[in-house]
Structure formats: structure tokens, C-alpha cells
Amino acid sequence: MSSDGKLERYVSTALTVFGTGMALRGMLGDVLPYEILDELSFAALRARFSSRDTVVFDETEGLAPNHLYSAVRAYLAARAASATGVRRHRACRVDESSSDVTLTMDHGQETVDAHDGVKYTWRFVSHDPASAAFGNNPGNARAAAAAHGGRQHVCLRSFELSFHKKHKEKALASYIPFVLDTAKAIKDQQRNLKMHMIEYDAWTAVDFRHPSTFDTLAMDGTLKKSVVDDLERFVKRKDYYRRTGRAWKRGYLLYGPPGTGKSSLVAAMANYLKFDIYDLELTEVKSNSDLRRLLVGMGNRSILVVEDIDCSLDLHQRPADQGPDRRAPRPGFTGDDNEDKVTLSGLLNFVDGLWSTSGQERIIVFTTNYKERLEPALLRPGRMDMHIHMGYCTPESFRILACNYHSVEEGHAMFPEIEQLMEEVPITPAEVAEVLMRNDGADAALQDLVEFIKAKRR
Ligand SMILES: Nc1ncnc2c1ncn2[C@@H]1O[C@H](COP(=O)(O)OP(=O)(O)OP(=O)(O)O)[C@@H](O)[C@H]1O
Numbered sequence: 326m327s328s329d330g331k332l333e334r335y336v337s338t339a340l341t342v343f344g345t346g347m348a349l350r351g352m353l354g355d356v357l358p359y360e361i362l363d364e365l366s367f368a369a370l371r372a373r374f375s376s377r378d379t380v381v382f383d384e385t386e387g388l389a390p391n392h393l394y395s396a397v398r399a400y401l402a403a404r405a406a407s408a409t410g411v412r413r414h415r416a417c418r419v420d421e422s423s424s425d426v427t428l429t430m431d432h433g434q435e436t437v438d439a440h441d442g443v444k445y446t447w448r449f450v451s452h453d454p455a456s457a458a459f460g461n462n463p464g465n466a467r468a469a470a471a472a473h474g475g476r477q478h479v480c481l482r483s484f485e486l487s488f489h490k491k492h493k494e495k496a497l498a499s500y501i502p503f504v505l506d507t508a509k510a511i512k513d514q515q516r517n518l519k520m521h522m523i524e525y526d527a528w529t530a531v532d533f534r535h536p537s538t539f540d541t542l543a544m545d546g547t548l549k550k551s552v553v554d555d556l557e558r559f560v561k562r563k564d565y566y567r568r569t570g571r572a573w574k575r576g577y578l579l580y581g582p583p584g585t586g587k588s589s590l591v592a593a594m595a596n597y598l599k600f601d602i603y604d605l606e607l608t609e610v611k612s613n614s615d616l617r618r619l620l621v622g623m624g625n626r627s628i629l630v631v632e633d634i635d636c637s638l639d640l641h642q643r644p645a646d647q648g649p650d651r652r653a654p655r656p657g658f659t660g661d662d663n664e665d666k667v668t669l670s671g672l673l674n675f676v677d678g679l680w681s682t683s684g685q686e687r688i689i690v691f692t693t694n695y696k697e698r699l700e701p702a703l704l705r706p707g708r709m710d711m712h713i714h715m716g717y718c719t720p721e722s723f724r725i726l727a728c729n730y731h732s733v734e735e736g737h738a739m740f741p742e743i744e745q746l747m748e749e750v751p752i753t754p755a756e757v758a759e760v761l762m763r764n765d766g767a768d769a770a771l772q773d774l775v776e777f778i779k780a781k782r783r
């Protein structure tokens with residue numbers, strides 16, 4: 326076929342599209358302003374002859390916000406600092422309570438991203454239907470707002486992603502999912518974690534800034550890895566939980582002597598997953614209906630923690646003359662199977678019922694110093710998914726602490742002596758941490774630790 330023939334075909338197709346466009350324009354001219362029609366016909370023509378495909382992410386879907394749009398915005402904002410081509414930025418805040426300003430593109434700006442050998446162009450478009458309808462005169466825009474019953478007109482914003490049409494499959498199957506995953510990771514990273522506590526029968530939130538992470542946590546390496554793997558598996562299994570009709574929840578029972586890192590592990594879990602913590606102080610909950618209200622009021626992606634459950638079960642049997650105790654349960658919170666009283670197993674059933682309908686990922690953690698004191702129902706297989714023992718310091722966990730507090734990474738001449746002493750005298754990570762912290766240099770700290778353990782042995 327001659328190139329003239331090709332050209333003729335293009336021209337005739339162009340005329341058909343153009344002709345259809347004109348006819349449409351005639352029909353729609355009564356309803357839509359001509360400025361918008363011009364833009365539409367031009368976009369249609371451009372799309373018809375371009376070798377590029379475009380995917381549009383509008384800010385809203387009907388009246389609801391479009392989450393894909395905010396994900397793209399977060400993704401592009403994160404790479405704004407390094408992105409080339411964008412000269413004009415918009416400043417915005419990721420979250421109302423944060424003072425961090427992030428940059429995103431301004432109207433009409435473009436930036437090019439590369440992924441898996443393909444170049445993608447992002448363009449930010451904002452379109453004000455009111456000012457387009459009445460020209461670009463602000464007075465006319467005000468008139469437009471007045472014409473809409475005085476309502477402030479709404480700006481339509483979108484991100485347009487364009488790429489060569491031969492890469493459409495890669496864009497849809499690989500690049501866009503990559504952008505969404507990255508955006509999720511960024512948002513999780515930027516989120517300020519909250520710790521919710523019960524105050525006047527309702528949750529009150531404070532910022533949660535516990536420094537504990539799985540790196541700083543002194544515990545058996547294999548156990549640590551199995552906890553991290555379990556958490557990873559849990560968060561990835563949304564479909565599995567949905568398919569099997571189970572509440573998307575995971576339960577952990579942490580047990581061990583005081584000062585062995587149970588609360589630190591909860592904090593490490595929250596920091597790792599970027600989940601909020603809800604500290605359920607059972608003694609603050611008066612009734613089943615209060616408990617239901619509190620559980621329903623929890624946000625998703627959160628950890629419900631019930632600390633010192635042995636106390637909740639045990640101390641209610643204290644004689645009254647021992648006086649009030651922070652940990653003593655109020656009347657009604659006992660280990661008995663009384664129908665209007667809440668047991669821990671009852672709490673778990675309750676949680677199953679309430680959470681199975683929400684379909685959101687939640688974790689429940691019980692901590693105790695005395696596993697053997699717990700009601701057997703709670704220890705039955707399947708009640709709590711994982712029982713995690715936090716124990717006294719071992720050579721392995723001691724080395725982690727020495728590294729945390731004094732950056733002793735390669736070992737130290739005093740390690741063998743200390744590790745030998747630890748075999749003889751049980752010492753908690755909290756005690757080791759305390760001694761290491763009160764000294765400035767590594768040598769002094771380790772010497773102090775030797776003295777401390779020897780004194781304890783005596
Ligand atoms: N395994 C550990 N790894 C790192 N630091 C630890 C560990 N255990 C204890 N610590 C240090 O000791 C402090 C107290 O530990 P934590 O509150 O986590 O212990 P716990 O087991 O929850 O104790 P309790 O049973 O009294 O609630 C922590 O803030 C931390 O500094």
C-alpha cells in the first residue's frame with residue numbers, strides 16, 4: 326500500500342471522527358459550553374491518532390473520594406524531590422495533625438517515571454468547570470458559583486498516566502500495582518501511630534512513640550523470626566480470611582517474668598506493622614455493653630492489648646482488706662463463667678463475632694507473668710494463635726542489648742565472663758538494659774554489669 330493511500334485513510338478517518346465530533350458538538354452545544362466541547366473533541370482526536378494510551382485517575386468517583394487518586398498523589402509526592410521536569414509544585418499536608426509539608430505537581434506539570442524498562446509520563450490536570458463555562462474571568466466564575474445556588478464551585482483534579490500503547494499490559498499488571506503498593510508503604514510510614522486508652526468509658530488517643538523495634542528487641546533469633554514471619558503472613562492473607570469466613574484477626578499470648586520485654590514486643594509489633602495500639606485495661610470496663618461499644622469503636626489495622634491478664638483473673642480473689650489495686654478488677658470482671666460477667670475467653674468470642682463482620686485486620690495480644698494461672702480455656706489450641714515466651718537474658722539477647730546501648734557489635738573481652746554469669750544467675754533484659762544505660766562507656770558498662778550479676782548471685 327502506498328504512503329499516499331495511508332495518508333488518505335488517516336485523513337478520511339480524521340474527517341469521520343471530526344465529522345462525528347462536529348455533529349456531537351451540535352447536539353451537545355445546547356447542554357455543554359463550547360469551551361468544554363472544544364477540549365473534548367481535541368482530546369478525542371488526539372487519543373484516536375496517538376501511539377500513547379492514557380489512564381486517568383480522578384480525584385472523586387461520583388461524590389466519594391477516589392482512593393487511587395490519593396495513592397498516586399502520595400507516590401508522586403514521595404518522588405517529587407528527585408523527579409526531574411517538574412518546575413512548579415503544590416504544597417500539601419499528608420495528614421491534618423502533621424506539620425510535614427509534601428510537594429506534588431501543579432496544574433499542567435509533567436514528570437517521567439521509569440519502571441521495568443518502560444517510561445511512564447504523569448501529568449497533573451485541574452479543571453474548574455465553573456470558570457471554563459464562564460471564561461477565565463474570576464467575576465464570571467463567581468457568577469457561576471452564584472448560578473449553582475451560591476455553592477463554592479468544585480475543581481476537578483486528575484492525574485493522567487500515559488505510556489506507549491504497546492506497554493499497556495505492563496502498565497496495568499505491573500506498574501500501576503507497583504505505584505499503589507509503594508503508596509501504601511509510604512502512607513504507612515508517614516502515619517503517626519496512636520495509643521488509645523480508656524478514659525471516662527471511651528477511647529482517648531495519644532501519640533505513640535515507643536522506640537522498640539524488632540532490631541532492638543533482645544530475644545531468641547529464631548523465635549523473633551517466627552513472630553515476624555507470622556505477622557507478615559497474617560497481613561497478606563486478607564483473601565484467605567475472607568474465603569474461609571473467619572475474622573481477619575490474629576491472637577498472641579506473651580508470657581514471661583516482669584522485665585523480659587513483653588510490652589516492648591507489643592510496641593515492636595505496632596511499629597513494624599504501623600498499627601495503632603488499643604490498651605484495654607479490663608478494670609476500666611464496667612459491663613458487657615461497655616466492652617462491646619469499646620470494641621466497635623476501634624479503628625482497623627490495630628492491636629488490642631490486654632496486659633497482665635493473670636492479675637485480672639487472680640486479684641479478684643484478694644481479700645477486700647488489701648485495699649484498692651491498680652490491677653484489681655472491678656466487680657463483674659472475673660474468671661467466672663457468669664453470664665453478664667466477662668471472661669477472657671468470652672472476650673475472645675465477643676471479638677470474633679464483632680470483628681468477623683468488619684473484615685479488617687486486627688491483632689489481639691494478651692500478656693501475663695504467669696501463664697500457668699490462666700484459665701485453661703484460654704490456653705486451648707486455637708484460642709490464641711501463638712504463645713510467645715519472653716525469657717531471661719541469654720548470651721544472644723545480651724549481645725543485642727550491648728549493641729543497642731553501646732554499639733558493641735564485634736564482641737568484647739568481657740563477654741565470656743558475663744555470658745558465663747548469665748548461665749548461673751537469671752537476669753532480665755530490663756535489668757541488663759538498666760545497667761548498660763547508666764554508664765557512658767562500653768567498658769565501664771560491662772564492668773558494672775559483672776558487678777551487678779555477682780551481687781545478685783550473692
Ligand atoms: N527483650 C527486651 N529487649 C530489649 N529491651 C528490653 C527487653 N526486655 C526489657 N527491655 C527493657 O526493659 C524495659 C521494660 O521492659 P518491658 O516493659 O517490655 O517488660 P515486660 O515484660 O512488659 O514487663 P512487665 O511484665 O512488668 O510488664 C523496656 O522498656 C526495655 O527498655
Ligand SMILES: [Mg+2]
Pocket residue numbers: 587588589632692
Ligand atoms: Mg509489660
